[in-house]
Amino acid sequence: MELILDERKRQILQAIIDDYISTAEPVGSRTIARKYDLGISPATVRNEMADLELLGYLEQPHTSSGRIPSVKGYRFYVDCLLAPPQISDRDIAIIDNWYHTKARRIEEVFQETVKILSRMTRNVSMVLAPQVSQQCTFKYIQFLPLDERRSIVVIVTDTGLIENKIIAIPEGLSHEDLGRVANAINSHLGGLAIDRITTPVLKDIQNDILPDPQVYERAITLLRQVLTVDKNEKVYLGGTTQMLNQPEFRDVDKIKGLLTMLEEDRLLCDILHMSNSDGVIVTIGQENKYSGIHDCSVVQATYRIDGQVVGTVAVLGPTRMEYGKTMSVLKFMQRHLGEILKQYKVL
Amino acid sequence: MELILDERKRQILQAIIDDYISTAEPVGSRTIARKYDLGISPATVRNEMADLELLGYLEQPHTSSGRIPSVKGYRFYVDCLLAPPQISDRDIAIIDNWYHTKARRIEEVFQETVKILSRMTRNVSMVLAPQVSQQCTFKYIQFLPLDERRSIVVIVTDTGLIENKIIAIPEGLSHEDLGRVANAINSHLGGLAIDRITTPVLKDIQNDILPDPQVYERAITLLRQVLTVDKNEKVYLGGTTQMLNQPEFRDVDKIKGLLTMLEEDRLLCDILHMSNSDGVIVTIGQENKYSGIHDCSVVQATYRIDGQVVGTVAVLGPTRMEYGKTMSVLKFMQRHLGEILKQYKVL
DNA sequence: TGTTAGCACTCACATCAGTCGAGTGCTAAT
DNA sequence: ATTAGCACTCGACTGATGTGAGTGCTAACA
Numbered sequence: 001m002e003l004i005l006d007e008r009k010r011q012i013l014q015a016i017i018d019d020y021i022s023t024a025e026p027v028g029s030r031t032i033a034r035k036y037d038l039g040i041s042p043a044t045v046r047n048e049m050a051d052l053e054l055l056g057y058l059e060q061p062h063t064s065s066g067r068i069p070s071v072k073g074y075r076f077y078v079d080c081l082l083a084p085p086q087i088s089d090r091d092i093a094i095i096d097n098w099y100h101t102k103a104r105r106i107e108e109v110f111q112e113t114v115k116i117l118s119r120m121t122r123n124v125s126m127v128l129a130p131q132v133s134q135q136c137t138f139k140y141i142q143f144l145p146l147d148e149r150r151s152i153v154v155i156v157t158d159t160g161l162i163e164n165k166i167i168a169i170p171e172g173l174s175h176e177d178l179g180r181v182a183n184a185i186n187s188h189l190g191g192l193a194i195d196r197i198t199t200p201v202l203k204d205i206q207n208d209i210l211p212d213p214q215v216y217e218r219a220i221t222l223l224r225q226v227l228t229v230d231k232n233e234k235v236y237l238g239g240t241t242q243m244l245n246q247p248e249f250r251d252v253d254k255i256k257g258l259l260t261m262l263e264e265d266r267l268l269c270d271i272l273h274m275s276n277s278d279g280v281i282v283t284i285g286q287e288n289k290y291s292g293i294h295d296c297s298v299v300q301a302t303y304r305i306d307g308q309v310v311g312t313v314a315v316l317g318p319t320r321m322e323y324g325k326t327m328s329v330l331k332f333m334q335r336h337l338g339e340i341l342k343q344y345k346v347l
Numbered sequence: 348m349e350l351i352l353d354e355r356k357r358q359i360l361q362a363i364i365d366d367y368i369s370t371a372e373p374v375g376s377r378t379i380a381r382k383y384d385l386g387i388s389p390a391t392v393r394n395e396m397a398d399l400e401l402l403g404y405l406e407q408p409h410t411s412s413g414r415i416p417s418v419k420g421y422r423f424y425v426d427c428l429l430a431p432p433q434i435s436d437r438d439i440a441i442i443d444n445w446y447h448t449k450a451r452r453i454e455e456v457f458q459e460t461v462k463i464l465s466r467m468t469r470n471v472s473m474v475l476a477p478q479v480s481q482q483c484t485f486k487y488i489q490f491l492p493l494d495e496r497r498s499i500v501v502i503v504t505d506t507g508l509i510e511n512k513i514i515a516i517p518e519g520l521s522h523e524d525l526g527r528v529a530n531a532i533n534s535h536l537g538g539l540a541i542d543r544i545t546t547p548v549l550k551d552i553q554n555d556i557l558p559d560p561q562v563y564e565r566a567i568t569l570l571r572q573v574l575t576v577d578k579n580e581k582v583y584l585g586g587t588t589q590m591l592n593q594p595e596f597r598d599v600d601k602i603k604g605l606l607t608m609l610e611e612d613r614l615l616c617d618i619l620h621m622s623n624s625d626g627v628i629v630t631i632g633q634e635n636k637y638s639g640i641h642d643c644s645v646v647q648a649t650y651r652i653d654g655q656v657v658g659t660v661a662v663l664g665p666t667r668m669e670y671g672k673t674m675s676v677l678k679f680m681q682r683h684l685g686e687i688l689k690q691y692k693v694l
Numbered sequence: 695t696g697t698t699a700g701c702a703c704t705c706a707c708a709t710c711a712g713t714c715g716a717g718t719g720c721t722a723a724t
Numbered sequence: 725a726t727t728a729g730c731a732c733t734c735g736a737c738t739g740a741t742g743t744g745a746g747t748g749c750t751a752a753c754a
Contacts, residue, residue, distance in 0.1 A: 244603040411704040
C-alpha cells in the first residue's frame with residue numbers, strides 16, 4: 001500500500017470525501033477548485049483525481065461523472081486524514097441534557113443511550129448491554145411467594161441487574177423448602193462471578209448442604225434454567241427512522257432489506273463483537289461481514305465497567321457518513337456510559 | 348343512510364372490494380363481469396358502478412379509471428357484507444405452534460403475540476399490555492437489599508406481574524427500617540386492588556402504624572413513585588417491516604411518516620383506547636383520529652382476564668386490508684391471550 | 695323496462711427523440 | 725508543472741406520441 005500520498009493529493013482526497021459526505025453527489029473537479037481554495041485550477045484537480053482513481057481511492061459511477069470515494073478512499077480518510085475524534089463541549093452539554101430524564105432502571109439507561117446516539121449522529125444506533133454472565137458477581141437468589149403453586153425467582157447481582165422469572169413450584173416442594181434451597185445456594189455462591197457458576201460448583205452445593213437429592217435436583221434445574229435463559233445477549237436498537245432521511249435509502253427495497261436485517265437480534269450481536277481494544281473501530285462498506293450492509297459502515301466502541309469490557313456502543317449508517325462526528329460521539333459515549341453504569345454497581 | 352342496497356349491488360360492491368383488496372388496483376367493470384360470474388355483462392356492471400359511486404360507496408381516482416372503495420364502501424363491507432369472522436382450524440394450529448416457544452416471562456407472551464399477529468395478518472400489530480393499575484390486586488411490596496445505599500423495590504401483584512426498581516435508600520433509613528415499612532404497607536394494602544391505593548388509604552397507614560413521620564414520608568414517596576411510574580401503559584409493537592410490502596407504502600415519505608408516528612408510544616396508547624365492548628372494532632381511513640393514519644385502518648379487540656377488560660390487541664394496515672382475516676385472527680387472539688394470561692394469575 | 699353491444703372518449707403510463715449541462719480527458723500553450 | 729480550451733460522454737429532464745384499460749352514452753334488443 002502506497003500510503004505516501006503527497007500533500008496535495010491528500011488535500012484533494014479529503015476535500016472530495018468531505019464534499020461527498022455532505023452532498024451525497026459525485027464530486028467534480030470544478031467544485032473542488034471553487035469551494036476549497038487549494039489555489040489550483042479544475043484541470044489540475046482533474047489530473048490528480050485521475051491519479052487517485054488509478055490508485056484506487058476514488059471511483060467514477062460513469063464516465064464523465066464526478067468521483068465518489070471507494071472503500072479504500074474512506075479507509076484512508078478515516079485512518080490518516082481525520083483529526084483524532086474530539087467531541088465539542090456543546091455536544092457534551094446536549095447529551096448531558098438529554099440524559100437528565102430520570103433513568104433509574106438500568107434498561108432505561110440503554111434505551112436512552114440509543115436514542116441519544118441516533119439523534120446525535122442521525123443514524124441507526126445499537127448498544128450491546130452487559131450480559132449477566134459477564135464479570136458481575138452473584139449476590140443472592142431469592143424465591144418470592146406468588147401463590148401455592150408458583151413462585152418468583154429473583155436473582156440479584158452486584159450490578160443491580162436483577163432477573164426475575166415466574167416458575168411453577170415442583171410438586172412436593174413448599175415455600176419453606178425453596179427458602180432453604182435459596183439459603184444453601186446463596187451461602188455457596190454469594191460473591192462469586194456469574195460465569196464461575198458452573199456445573200461442578202453446583203455439584204458442590206449438592207454434596208455439602210442438601211442431602212435430599214430430589215429437592216436439590218429440582219431447585220438447581222430452576223437456577224440453571226434462569227441463568228441460561230438470561231445468557232442471550234440483549235441488544236438495544238434505535239433510530240431506524242433516521243435512515244429514511246438518507247438519500248441512499250430512497251429505495252423501498254433497500255429499506256426493507258436493512259430493516260428486516262435489523263430485526264434479527266442474533267445478527268446484531270454478531271456485528272457488535274467485542275474487541276478488547278479501547279479505540280473506535282470503523283468497518284466500511286464491503287469490509288462488513290454481512291452483505292446486507294455492504295453499503296453501510298459500522299462505527300463501534302466497547303465500554304468498560306471498572307476496567308472490564310462489558311458491552312459495545314455502535315452506530316450504523318451509509319458509507320457516506322460523518323465519520324468524524326460519529327467517532328467522537330462514540331468515543332465520548334464509551335466513557336460516559338461506563339461511568340453511568342458504574343453507579344449501578346456496588347461501590 | 349340507505350343501507351338497503353339491492354342484492355345485485357351488494358354482490359358487485361363485494362366483488363369490487365374483494366378484488367381491490369387482493370390486487371390493489373382500481374377495479375374495472377370487465378374484471379368484475381369476467382372473474383366473478385354474476386351472469387351480467389360489463390355494461391350492466393358499469394351502470395351499477397355508476398350508481399354505487401353516486402351513493403358514495405365507490406370512488407374513481409380519475410375519469411376512465413376503475414373504481415376503488417370509499418370509506419363508506421369499506422364500512423358497508425365490514426358491517427354488512429363480511430361473514431362473521433371465523434378463524435380456520437389451520438390458522439389456530441399455526442398460532443398454537445408459534446406460541447409453543449417457551450414464554451415463561453409475561454413480556455415474552457406479549458412479544459410473541461405481536462409477532463404472531465403481524466405474521467398472520469401481514470401487517471403492523473400492537474398489543475396494549477395490562478397496566479398494573481388495572482384490576483389486579485396488590486400482594487406485597489418488598490425491599491431486596493442491594494448494598495448500603497441502594498435497594499430494589501419489588502411489587503408483586505396477584506397477576507404475577509411484578510415491577511422492580513432500584514432506589515437509593517434515603518439518608519437515615521436502614522434496611523430494617525425498610526422492612527418495617529414494607530410490613531406496615533403490606534398488612535394494610537395486601538389484597539387491595541391496585542387502583543384503590545389512593546392518597547387517603549396511604550394516609551391511613553401513616554396514622555395507624557408508623558408514628559415516625561419522617562421514615563414514613565420517605566417510604567411512601569417511594570411507593571408512590573414506583574406506582575405512578577409504572578402507570579404509563581406498555582405497548583408492544585411488531586411487524587413494522589410488513590408494511591413495506593404493501594404497495595401503498597412504496598413511497599419513502601409515507602413510510603417515514605408512519606414509522607415516526609409508530610415510534611411514539613403515547614400516540615399508540617391513544618389509538619388503542621379500550622372500549623368495553625367485546626366485539627372487534629374497525630376504524631377505517633379518515634375515521635381515525637390521527638391524520639397520520641388517514642389512509643390506514645385499525646382493527647382492534649379488547650381482551651379480558653376473568654371477565655375484566657385489561658388490554659387491547661390490534662392490527663394496523665392500509666385501508667385496503669384483509670378485514671375478514673384480520674378480524675377473525677383478532678377475535679381468536681382476544682380469547683386466546685386472555686386464556687394464556689390467566690395462567691399468570693392466581694388460580 | 696332492464697340488459698347489452700358498440701363506439702367515442704379519457705387518461706395514466708410507457709417509450710422515444712431531443713436538449714441541456716455538469717463533468718471528463720486530452721492537447722497545446724504558458 | 726500548470727492551465728486554458730475544446731471535443732466528447734452520459735445522466736437527467738422535457739415533450740410528443742402511442743397504447744390500453746376503462747368509462748359514459750346511445751341505440752338496439754329480449
